[in-house]
Structures are given as structure tokens and as C-alpha cells.
Amino acid sequence: MALMSVEVCPDDRALRSGRRRRALEQMAAHDLDVLVLGRQANIRYVTGAPQLWVAGTRPFGPACVLVRETGAIHLLSTWDEGVPDDIPHENLYGISWNPVNTMSALRRIDGAASARRVGTDALSPAFAQLLPTAFPNAELVDGELAMRAARRIKTAEEVAALREAIAMAETGLAAAVAELQPGVREQTLAGVMLEAMAAGGVSAPSNQEFAWITSPDHPWRRVNGDHRNGRVRDGDLVAFSAGVLAGGYMGEVGRTWPAGGVGGAPALYRRWDNLCAKLLAACRPGAAAGELLAAYDAAGEPAPPMPLARGLGMGFDPPVVSKHLPLTAAEERLEPGMVLAVTGYVWQQGVGAVFGREAVLIAADGPEMLTSSPHWQG
Structure with missing residues (x-):
């Protein structure tokens, strides 16, 4: 050969x-x-x-x-x-x-x-x-x-490189979502995502969790898959986190899709839409990064344990916005040229969680979404 x-x-x-x-x-x-x-x-x-x-x-x-x-x-x-x-x-x-x-x-x-x-x-x-x-x-x-x-501030050429990396991550996400159905395993969904990204020329993922069934019993955990061998059941909410390191830049996108029946998912997605609208409104030049934390409070949702926003670039760039670092977030100011990975996360007992991650450019005239993957519409 x-x-x-x-x-x-x-x-x-x-x-x-x-x-x-x-x-x-x-x-x-x-x-x-x-x-x-x-x-x-x-x-x-x-x-x-x-x-x-x-x-x-x-x-x-x-x-x-x-x-x-x-x-x-x-x-x-x-x-x-x-x-x-x-x-x-x-x-x-x-x-x-x-x-x-x-x-x-x-x-x-x-x-x-x-x-x-x-x-x-x-x-x-x-x-x-x-x-x-x-x-x-x-x-x-x-x-x-x-x-x-x-x-922390990206050049125009860096923003273009980030767009390319994000597009590769979205290709992997779309392939995995297309395979979602009751009975499929989490590992299979992860494998499909990685295969699609590798076919696009990128074999270096930027994260370790690719697809998981959200838990209806705990707000921050994945479902305990031991008793079901990691298989998706009808009505499960499955979170996807696609991330690649392409050309030195991290491209990331996150979505949650239901498998089969939707149950109480529509109301949960409406809560998520409300939260994400507030998060996006906080991504404006001159705003304190702490306003992203305030967006969770305004939406009546608890902030997640993971960073709810962080700089996206050649690795883990500033700023890092987390409920564990409120003073740091209050001191950080968003500036034109920053690119953030912004995470929206809501949960409901007995239903599960809706997770989403967007790449947002802080432009001079306001936020610009760099991610374009569709969301589930109930």
C-alpha cells in the first residue's frame, strides 16, 4: 500500500x-x-x-x-x-x-x-x-x-480561522445528531462525530465528552448508563459537545436533541431560549463579564459548575467567567475582537437538561454568532 x-x-x-x-x-x-x-x-x-x-x-x-x-x-x-x-x-x-x-x-x-x-x-x-x-x-x-x-483580542485573520474550525465542529455535530434514535449508544454517537470530523481533515478533538444522556434525577450529571449499557431511550435528552483543534484554533459548538418522544422537553427548551437571549444580550463591548453571570440570575436559572463563558482561540483564552470566580468576572470587560464560547444550561426534575454552546464574536456594534447549527424546535 x-x-x-x-x-x-x-x-x-x-x-x-x-x-x-x-x-x-x-x-x-x-x-x-x-x-x-x-x-x-x-x-x-x-x-x-x-x-x-x-x-x-x-x-x-x-x-x-x-x-x-x-x-x-x-x-x-x-x-x-x-x-x-x-x-x-x-x-x-x-x-x-x-x-x-x-x-x-x-x-x-x-x-x-x-x-x-x-x-x-x-x-x-x-x-x-x-x-x-x-x-x-x-x-x-x-x-x-x-x-x-x-x-484575548483576535485579528480579522484569526476570526476567519475560528470560523473554519467551528464549521468542522458543526459537521461532526450534524453527523452525530443524524444518528440519534432510541437504542443507539452514547459511544456510537461519539464515534460518528469523531469520524465525521476526521473525514474533514481534523483528528484532534478539543474536548473529551462528545455525547451523553442528560440525567432527569440530577442537574449536573449525565445519566447513570451502567444499567442500560449506555443506550439512549425514548424521550431522553441527549447533549452533544463537538470540539476540534484545527489549524491551531479551537472550534466548539453544543446542542441538545430529544430522542423519540419529547415529554416535558418543549417547556424546558423555552426556558433555555429565554436564558440564551439574555446571555447573548450581555455579550456587548464595554460590558462587564459578570453580566453573563447576572443573565442566569435574571432568567431564574442556577449557574452551571463549569465556566459559562470563556475565551475561544488557540486554547483556553481569557476571559473565564464562572460562578466560582465572581470577582474576576466583575473586573473583566468585554472588548471588540474577543471571541467567547458561551454555555447555556437548564435542567428540570424528571425531564433532563438542555445544554448549548455558542461561539460569539464581540463586534464593535454588538454580538455576532459564529455558530450556525440548528436547534431542536418543539
Whole structure:
């Protein structure tokens, strides 16, 4: 069987250039001479290079260096594939088992010796001791604040990338909903969703729960499927959460559909519609993020234990709006260019829950829905 060659390409030039410009602006605002990055989303944001063989969680390592004065990027990479042409080969430094060798590579970077303030997006005890040897005249400070400020506002190119990722997630959602009927298993619905997204070219889901039967007995739990082998029954309300990581961006959408008979579902969906209208009205520029929490109160619904809104982008972006962080939500202001994943959730004893998640762009003239998947209409 012939093997198919898949080329690893960097992000589009306009996309990566706009992000890099925002990062440099925030470096100036936070008075950072150098940024040392180890988190994958931050590295791709700055470089536009999709790194290979970095799946999973791993400790901090200085995998990318951005110098404010020159705009030069230095990247930990042993090959050129996927590295954009504006990062020259001589700016690549290889992987070493000995971190002292890595410090030697960083010391040779133009601007390392003269840097006064160096920000890092994370730090480990070992590198807290080692990095001063690469930047001998610098103070090490928190650089994640600058990256969060850069990433919270999306460029026009980023919004376009998010639209593409959301469209892929909606393809998976539609395929799973089409298979919903009494007797089908939750695992089957999840498999159909993942298969459809993979067929579209994306094999990296952004979440771990894809389809579940909501519980008529507990507001925040899925139904106990042990006694029914995970099979959907007539009248069940089944929640779908489709999420992909496509081109570095998270696309997410959530819906709830009834299987077979609807029972008390229509009244529950009306409550959900009322809640979502209030949530959408709160997504306006200048509003405090806490108004999203207030929307649940105004609708007479308890806020869910999960974040009811969070930034959508290259990972888990700010702001994060949760009932567990009311002061943080009160201090956050929504700004044009933010993209939020907004969750509406209502429950009724004996019926189940209606869950929905929308991607919302905070535009200058108000909220704009980026998700377009249909809802069940009773």
C-alpha cells in the first residue's frame, strides 16, 4: 500500500504576522525586552509553526524566544519542516538532553546579554536557576500576562480561522445528531462525530465528552448508563459537545436533541431560549463579564459548575467567567475582537437538561454568532 505524504505547512503569513505584531505591542506595554515561551499555544501564536512530536503535557522548556528590539524569533527545532521562511535556519536551535547546552544556545542570541527584563510564560525550579545564565543582566518576570493580553483580542485573520474550525465542529455535530434514535449508544454517537470530523481533515478533538444522556434525577450529571449499557431511550435528552483543534484554533459548538418522544422537553427548551437571549444580550463591548453571570440570575436559572463563558482561540483564552470566580468576572470587560464560547444550561426534575454552546464574536456594534447549527424546535 502506498503511503500518503502530508506536508506540514506554517500558518498563513497574514495570520502569523498579525499575531506577532500584537505580541510585540504587548511586550512594549509590559516593558519586556525578551519573551521566552514554552506553552505550545503561545509558541504557535508567535511563530506560526505547528510543532511536531509535542502532544501531551510536559514540563516547561524554553522552546521559543522573541526579541522585542529586532522582532527576531528563535525556535527550538531540529528540522525546517513547518517553519515559516521569516524564521531563518540559523535561528533554530536543537533539542538537547543537557539543559546547559540549551542555555549556551540562548546566550548566543543577539540581545540576550543586554536584555533587562525577560518574561516567561511558565517556569520550573531548574530553569529558574538556569535562565539567568543565558540572560545575565535581566530580571525574570511573568510573561504570560503579555501573552494573555495579546491573545484575548483576535485579528480579522484569526476570526476567519475560528470560523473554519467551528464549521468542522458543526459537521461532526450534524453527523452525530443524524444518528440519534432510541437504542443507539452514547459511544456510537461519539464515534460518528469523531469520524465525521476526521473525514474533514481534523483528528484532534478539543474536548473529551462528545455525547451523553442528560440525567432527569440530577442537574449536573449525565445519566447513570451502567444499567442500560449506555443506550439512549425514548424521550431522553441527549447533549452533544463537538470540539476540534484545527489549524491551531479551537472550534466548539453544543446542542441538545430529544430522542423519540419529547415529554416535558418543549417547556424546558423555552426556558433555555429565554436564558440564551439574555446571555447573548450581555455579550456587548464595554460590558462587564459578570453580566453573563447576572443573565442566569435574571432568567431564574442556577449557574452551571463549569465556566459559562470563556475565551475561544488557540486554547483556553481569557476571559473565564464562572460562578466560582465572581470577582474576576466583575473586573473583566468585554472588548471588540474577543471571541467567547458561551454555555447555556437548564435542567428540570424528571425531564433532563438542555445544554448549548455558542461561539460569539464581540463586534464593535454588538454580538455576532459564529455558530450556525440548528436547534431542536418543539
